[in-house]
Amino acid sequence: MSKSTRKLNEVARQMMSGVVQILVEGYLEEDIQSVLNPAIRIPSIWSGSGFFVKYKDLQGYIVTNAHVVRNAVKIEISSMLTSEERFEAEIVGLVKQLEPDVALIKLSEKELIRFKKLAIQPIEYLELRGGTSPSRGENIKAIGYPLGMAEPNISGGEITNFISGSEFSSERYVTNAAINPGNSGGPSISEDGKVVGVNTAVVVNAENIGFITPASFVKIIIENLILQNEPQFAGIGGKLQKNSENFNPLLKQEQAKGVIISQVASNGFLEAANLQARDVILSINQIEFDRHGIVVGKEGLYRHTNIFDVMKLVPIGEEVSITYLRAGEIHQTQAQAMPNPEKGILSNPILSERNYLEIFGMIIQPLSFEIIQAIQEVDPYAQIEMLKILDRDKPMLVVTHIHQGTQADEMEWPLGELIIKANDQETHTLEELQKVIENSSKEAILLECMSGTIGYFQLEKNTN
16 A cells, blocks of 8 residues: 555545534425425435535534435434434525535534534534646545445545536536445545545446536635625626637637637626627636637646636636637726526526415416426427527416316316416516406406417406
């Protein structure tokens, strides 16, 4: 055994005491029934891992995966420092869309005092690695509680690859260290005693391929949670496309470098920086990009870090400098980093946050990515129609369930209808629809859908 391996083993054993098991009571979010009818909730119990994180003067804060606590009703942790005692924890914040799959929970002041009183030694707070990222081939140890084990498990491996992020996803490290169910949320640590990332997922039907969420993303999430109360990332605020030598005459560029802005979103970062469609972004904070949006230089030589990853790691509110090309001339501009402006169609995986109306024998909800995905199992054609409106700036209302023997059933309203008007008034939200119904002087409500389908519902038959 090499000296380096022995040192990594010693570091892992020391850091193991900062890793906790997370035991959760909650609801199954994957169930299609509960997506289409939020009144149906299927209870379940599960477990995961986490670790006490060292960040400024925080005490009792624990990092884990968002999917471990996302639909939790009750969260408890246990630690090798406190025998089989359990301690209640609460969610500080989480990335609902799991990109990246990170959450921050904490012990209440009362539970933290109890933990310290019962612990056989002080809490081991684990430090997130900063600065340079791990290199391909670097040895790591993954720590966690796989398969509900009562004590933490240590598995060894290497950083084997990198997967760059995109507009909708974040960068991940690839490892051959064993990551199993229950390991999720635990740390992967390096020889320097730092957390390189959070154990996130394993690829089904693949051998020795697991994913780690980089520590840099975890750190920026914690900072945004503490400062902004939201685990959001800075976004581009528009659409980008790859550059090409074909564009040289049009863009008046000598060589295809940087990425082309194809669309500027209202109230987004690009608009704040006074950038326009067909401008070419050459660099952000002096980090240059090639025509694919990949970082140019040593970092980009070994891994495909791209413009989206660079932007996400800028703290919200920080001034960002941009070098861009417009009509053959190079310019400089600045703007504060900000989240992407929200679109009308959002992801809403938190069961307790799903609002709905039960009227005229049907369930009506704001359209979300989860509903679109669930509808596929029932009516693929309806899903295709929904996918056409993802870029809408305003919310949409969708019929997700029909009760048998009701007005909606008698009119044979199909699942997935998108309601656009109520009594000829444009309707985008549940509140707007409810207001039309409550203020109606008529005995019936006329609903009109995007498909042209109409429904005429008698109010006296509605007891909801």
